[in-house]
Amino acid sequence: MDTNRSVPARGHRLNASRRGFMQKSAALGSLGILGGIPAGQALAKVVTLPMENGTRELVTYPEKRELILMTARPVQLETPFEVFDEGAFTANDAFFVRWHLAGVPTSIDPSQFKIQVRGRVRQALSLTVAELQSQFDSVEVAAVCQCSGNSRGLFNPRVPGGEWGNGAMGNALWRGVRLRDVLQKAGLEIDAVQVRFNGADTAPMPATPDFIKALDLSVAMGDEVLLAYAMNGKPLPLLNGFPVRLVVPGWFATYWVKMLDDIEVIPKVDENFWMKPAYRIPADPCACQVPGQQGVVTVPIHRMPVRSFITNLSDGGKLKGGHAQTVRGIAFDGGYGIAQVLFSTDGGGSWMRAELGPDHGRYSFREWSARFTPRPGRPYTLACMAVNTIGESQRLTPRWNPSGYMRNVVETYRVHAV
Numbered sequence: 248m249d250t251n252r253s254v255p256a257r258g259h260r261l262n263a264s265r266r267g268f269m270q271k272s273a274a275l276g277s278l279g280i281l282g283g284i285p286a287g288q289a290l291a292k293v294v295t296l297p298m299e300n301g302t303r304e305l306v307t308y309p310e311k312r313e314l315i316l317m318t319a320r321p322v323q324l325e326t327p328f329e330v331f332d333e334g335a336f337t338a339n340d341a342f343f344v345r346w347h348l349a350g351v352p353t354s355i356d357p358s359q360f361k362i363q364v365r366g367r368v369r370q371a372l373s374l375t376v377a378e379l380q381s382q383f384d385s386v387e388v389a390a391v392c393q394c395s396g397n398s399r400g401l402f403n404p405r406v407p408g409g410e411w412g413n414g415a416m417g418n419a420l421w422r423g424v425r426l427r428d429v430l431q432k433a434g435l436e437i438d439a440v441q442v443r444f445n446g447a448d449t450a451p452m453p454a455t456p457d458f459i460k461a462l463d464l465s466v467a468m469g470d471e472v473l474l475a476y477a478m479n480g481k482p483l484p485l486l487n488g489f490p491v492r493l494v495v496p497g498w499f500a501t502y503w504v505k506m507l508d509d510i511e512v513i514p515k516v517d518e519n520f521w522m523k524p525a526y527r528i529p530a531d532p533c534a535c536q537v538p539g540q541q542g543v544v545t546v547p548i549h550r551m552p553v554r555s556f557i558t559n560l561s562d563g564g565k566l567k568g569g570h571a572q573t574v575r576g577i578a579f580d581g582g583y584g585i586a587q588v589l590f591s592t593d594g595g596g597s598w599m600r601a602e603l604g605p606d607h608g609r610y611s612f613r614e615w616s617a618r619f620t621p622r623p624g625r626p627y628t629l630a631c632m633a634v635n636t637i638g639e640s641q642r643l644t645p646r647w648n649p650s651g652y653m654r655n656v657v658e659t660y661r662v663h664a665v
């Protein structure tokens with residue numbers, strides 16, 4: 248991709264085909280996902296995620312193919328899991344969407360959009376996207392963007408929050424400028440402690456706190472933390488943060504602030520609502536707690552644990568027996584990189600080494616594959632388990648915490664050979 252690509256002047260509009268969507272939903276309106284279908288009424292396309300109350304509508308939004316609707320206000324869309332079998336990179340039109348506040352601008356004119364850099368800096372800056380692109384080196388990193396609550400719907404006991412399946416994640420090649428370079432241009436004051444990020448989205452109700460996230464300087468100044476203006480070689484879709492979003496490779500997506508227009512250097516640890524009490528995990532190394540446990544010490548969620556999935560088969564699926572079959576999948580972690588993936592056909596009783604696909608960098612999805620010959624008529628419990636370069640792996644039993652964060656249990660897939 249060329250490094251000087253400019254963002255289209257036409258801007259991005261969200262509302263273009265939104266109306267059709269609203270009308271379609273309204274027509275289906277009161278029957279909901281649980282009720283019966285009145286005679287003669289069109290049937291909404293639905294999918295069922297592997298959880299109780301897992302029936303979801305498939306919908307299309309501007310710049311997006313059919314995705315799984317979690318909520319419409321704010322827009323939250325999950326990527327159907329088959330998409331992850333398309334390759335190591337998740338297409339922009341299939342990338343999941345998560346906003347906290349319903350006030351998402353429906354159109355952005357990138358020539359007017361400005362990013363403020365202010366607070367404990369020597370020289371405040373106000374940069375257009377074009378200035379960002381022309382004044383700083385551009386760099387690229389492949390990195391997984393995963394919601395903290397990805398797979399929350401699989402928690403047992405169930406926890407409140409967005410009931411995601413495993414599709415609140417995606418991997419993209421992000422291009423942008425280093426946050427560090429921008430902060431250095433502004434010049435940090437000696438008492439700078441954290442950097443706070445705010446996007447152009449707003450809360451429709453004044454009581455709802457604006458979505459603001461903060462990073463310690465030691466993280467913010469990292470080599471790979473980007474103000475990204477391109478995703479997989481194209482401008483970001485509006486719903487994924489056009490024209491610029493923060494990319495914090497290895498860290499959960501809650502920090503990847505979209506439509507980023509305000510960067511504030513602050514002299515203390517931020518305790519706004521979205522840093523405390525929201526988005527915190529138990530401070531112990533497991534990030535576990537027992538349901539009902541009180542007085543748990545918490546820290547802000549940060550790095551992602553190791554995960555792996557099979558992408559070409561699903562639980563309850565069928566497999567052709569009598570011939571060698573390829574099982575494919577993906578693995579990733581919080582930035583140490585995947586060292587190996589193990590694959591089992593007997594529910595974890597024995598493991599074989601899977602073959603790894605091309606290395607796109609330590610923050611990326613890593614594809615893997617394994618072959619085995621199932622015997623016709625037999626059931627198999629397939630499982631995969633990744634290990635990163637510092638020896639961390641996945642949990643054999645699911646962790647539990649009240650926000651439904653950081654699931655990374657070894658996933659199993661019961662399939663039948665025919």
Ligand SMILES: Nc1nc2c(c(=O)[nH]1)N[C@H]1C(S)=C(S)[C@@H](COP(=O)(O)O)O[C@H]1N2
Binds near residue numbers: 342346500503506
């Ligand atoms: N401005 C803004 N940025 C945001 C959010 C938000 O609500 N507003 N949500 C965050 C969370 S929790 C997630 S999971 C990711 C989702 O990124 P995506 O919609 O591009 O998949 O955006 C992050 N950045």
Ligand SMILES: [Mo]
Binds near residue numbers: 345394500
């Ligand atoms: Mo999230």
